[in-house]
Amino acid sequence: MRIFNLINYLMKKHIFFVIFSIFMGVLTIISNVGMLSTSSILISRAALHPEVLDLMVLIVAVRFFGISRGVFRYLERFFSHDTTFRVLSSTRRWVYKNFNDNYSEGHEGYKTGDIYTKIVKDVDVLKEFYLRGIYPLFIAILTGLVTVVVLSYFSIPLSIYYILFYIGCGFILPLALFFLSRRLIQKESQLKEELNLILLDFLKGVVEASIYSLKEEFNDKVNYLMDKLSEIEKKKNFINAVGDNLYSLALSLLVLLSLVITAPLIVEGRLEGIYYAMVPLSIMASFEALIPMTNVLYKFKEADNSGKNILSIIGIENKRGNNRENLNFSNNVIGKLTSQSSLSIDYSNDIISNCNLSVNNLSIYNSSKKFLIRDLSFNLPYGKKIAIVGTSGSGKSTVLRALLGFVNFHRGDIKIGGRSYSQLDKEEIRKFFTYVEQNSYIFNTTIRENLLIAKDKAEDAEIMEILRKCQIDTLIKELPDKLDTITGQYGFKISGGEKQRLLIGRALLKKSKIVLLDEPTASLDTKLEKKVVDFLHSSIKDKSCIWVTHRLISMDRMDEILVLNQGEVVERGTHKELLALKGRYYKLWSLQRAEA
Structure with a gap:
């Protein structure tokens, strides 16, 4: 979990952009809810043939939410990606600085391909963790809370059912799918790493491979690994298809339940009929925040694996003298490692006088x-x-x-x-x-x-x-x-x-x-x-x-x-x-x- 401590610290360095990005993401979903809700009210009210002026507020609201949704989405994408690349840049500096300082050729078991994978591919995975893991989680939680508050105004029982279905679809279902496919993911990762090593070894030894007629052997190995990856991909797709169907079924049941619950309220006069279509459409729109949640756990797992790979290759247990120098993730140390000034030491006022x-x-x-x-x-x-x-x-x-x-x-x-x-x-x-x-x-x-x-x-x-x-x-x-x-x-x-x-x-x-x-x-x-x-x-x-x-x-x-x-x-x-x-x-x- 040490790599998460590092990422969390780097996120705090850009806390304003992080909060602003999450806030823009929530507003994007809320704008979508608002647009569908006001559209349904507008259509329902228009069916009663009121004066045109009575519809002006709703017309303006629909236009406002439609425009604001695009604006908020743009701002969310802009600031989230900007912050992500800032964090990625700091992470890369930290990794390459520590790799340069701590990696030892005394390490056994690492090939060139291992090192390449760990210091290039795994660092990029950390970017995906922030963009596809942290953001969607916070946006989903905040969107759900806002929607529950709005629905509780119309019906307390409905808001309770909503939160149960919301948690089930957004958190329990992805967790179940993750546990079903985690072995497949682990096997897939191993096969991809093996494939990368074979490709790199072949590229490095392309001349020798041609001289000694090793192309057939190389092709057989690659085809075997590709077939295995294809099998795993099919199994993953099947699990994801089952998950998507369960998600759609749960959402449909919740929409149906909302109609059943609100219908008596309208009959009893406790709820105006123009809101009958608004409630299920609001629920459907709010579930947009749950779409990325199926990947959140995968991103956490990938980031954890990548973090372990990175820390292993840069020598987390660096030893000098009789002391073990475990990497310190306190704010001061990481701040020094991630700052620009830490990447080069100024010897201008401290020149080594001789070379004994x-x-x-x-x-x-x-x-x-x-x-x-x-x-x-x-x-x-x-x-x-x-x-x-x-x-x-x-x-x-x-x-x-x-x-x-x-x-x-x-x-x-x-x-x-x-x-x-x-x-x-x-x-x-x-x-x-x-x-x-x-x-x-x-x-x-x-x-x-x-x-x-x-x-x-x-x-x-x-x-x-x-x-x-x-x-x-x-x-x-x-x-x-x-x-x-x-x-x-x-x-x-x-x-x-x-x-x-x-x-x-x-x-x-x-x-x-x-x-x-x-x-x-x-x-x-x-x-x-x-x-x-x-x-x-x-x-x-x-x-x-x-x-x-x-x-x-x-x-x-x-x-x-x-x-x-x-x-x-x-x-x-x-x-x-x-x-x-x-x-x-x-x-x-x-x-x-x-x-x-």
Whole structure:
């Protein structure tokens, strides 16, 4: 229910528009009641052949209610949608801010499609909850109360029957239909999520699907899911059809009951005959407020499910140090999160004076409580170089992702320039780093545009100089479109080694203080690797560097080497010191020399 607390708070921020929208919605229904009521009275009175002047008030009233109904409906739609989009905007800012701050790659069980669904589709569901859930509920309640008061003027028993039928049709019947179809809704949601994942996986792997002839398998899966969804839809439609018929039957019975109750009153002279048609028409018009009520419970359920999805993916139980930081939904905290100013932190008067980096007793574990990193500590004074080496799965890359804020740490602390990460905005932290990973993303656009991501105002001469040092300028010059060559989806039009050199060039275009290198030369042959390594060292000689690798090349240039095994530092020192130890590092180094 935490997500409802958030939405309620956001609604309170726009309380004037919320109340005005609901008020306009009630007036719309009342205007419809008034128009049908006065029309029936006008027709009944006109049948008695009175003077025309006696009908003028009723004629004006019919025209007034007819015009006002359209005006109130327009105002209700305008302000309700305006308020809804305001709330949606604030909710999106809150979700994306928290996703950016709290999501950790240490989460298990989430695929790309899961994340896409949760942070896009589920946020939009919250908009529907406000527009299709909250509004109709309040409008139905207020309309029913007003109509009961009006009907009680004519007949107390009739008003009692009305409220019973009104509650039955507007609240009990939708509740019964919801319980009948909730399992279908849950199954439908699961099937749609599975379908979304399959479609996304296919789109991402469309090239591989074509190469390995997986289209038939994909079609079979999609058709199977679509058939299941069709079956569920038929069952839901049947339940809704039964509900609609019961609703119409109940309304017809109430109209008939109103005629039976008011007929004796007219015979006895306690009620004028001109009101005989007005009462049932007023009842029918007021039931317009109940039409959206069948969807209210569905919207509440969808919003609850979407809220749970959102909170799970952004890391509701965010942990730093030894403290668990549960999201606080108090007015002050949410107000900060939803305000524009909270989205960017002003460091203009508090610039980090240096880029000394320190990691103190850092521990990271996954959702299974298995340690990825355990009690890691090191200092990186500005301008120094550290290498982190070890076999695959030892936790090397996790260290870099923790430094960038992509993985939440559970114990310990990281400081940059003497400031703890808990005091800094993640986007501001990432400005200090250049990150080159083994599988960086290549966009399906030109080579130039892929490089300009790092420095949008870089000139072609500067770009080509960087590419020359990365040993890829010759290839670019031989291409027909040169820098305007399209790389293809995930860069499939260029080889792995060429892509890796291109990524290194892109990273080095960025002006940053600390360079993080994660297996930057893994796709290169030995001869080319030595040239690129020399270029990298010359390019970062005035910067700090953390070099993650399992290929021990030019390690003598490092100020310190950390040897990781299952997330723990088992050896540390310079290249010369570690060789003298004749431990794990020495074995790795000796093995690679033998293979060379």
